[in-house]
Amino acid sequence: MKRNEFIAVTLMILVTIGTIAAVFSYESYRRRSAEYFFVELIARSPNNGNWYPKELKVPYGKKIKLHIRNIETVSHGFALPDFDTEPSSSEIKAGEVVEVTFVADKRGSFPFMCTAWCSEEHMQMNGKLLVE
Ligand SMILES: [Cu+2]
Numbered sequence: 537m538k539r540n541e542f543i544a545v546t547l548m549i550l551v552t553i554g555t556i557a558a559v560f561s562y563e564s565y566r567r568r569s570a571e572y573f574f575v576e577l578i579a580r581s582p583n584n585g586n587w588y589p590k591e592l593k594v595p596y597g598k599k600i601k602l603h604i605r606n607i608e609t610v611s612h613g614f615a616l617p618d619f620d621t622e623p624s625s626s627e628i629k630a631g632e633v634v635e636v637t638f639v640a641d642k643r644g645s646f647p648f649m650c651t652a653w654c655s656e657e658h659m660q661m662n663g664k665l666l667v668e
Pocket residue numbers: 580581611612613650651652653654655658661
């Protein structure tokens with residue numbers, strides 16, 4: 537085999553192995569993130585539309601990852617008292633996103649609410665989590 541041929545064959549083998557390795561590592565990364573059911577939640581004061589969506593539907597038995605985005609200029613908070621969330625309660629500063637995880641290990645309808653005094657209508661800033 538000529539030297540150039542040898543180099544070309546070696547390169548082809550390396551590229552093939554590299555591609556296969558990349559596909560497998562991407563697959564395993566994808567599977568790991570699929571362990572979680574992702575939910576986006578937007579925090580707004582009641583006079584500005586309230587939580588969006590106000591009813592969150594999640595599948596029973598799954599690990600849930602909530603991304604809560606505060607699109608306002610005041611701080612909000614989040615609590616879901618019927619579940620063992622991590623963290624147990626959060627402050628969501630103006631413009632920030634926080635991540636809350638928990639296992640949806642109970643079926644039914646459960647309240648979530650704002651835990652920061654954000655406006656006169658603060659007490660109405662609540663929503664429902666539906667686990668089905
Ligand atoms: Cu609030």
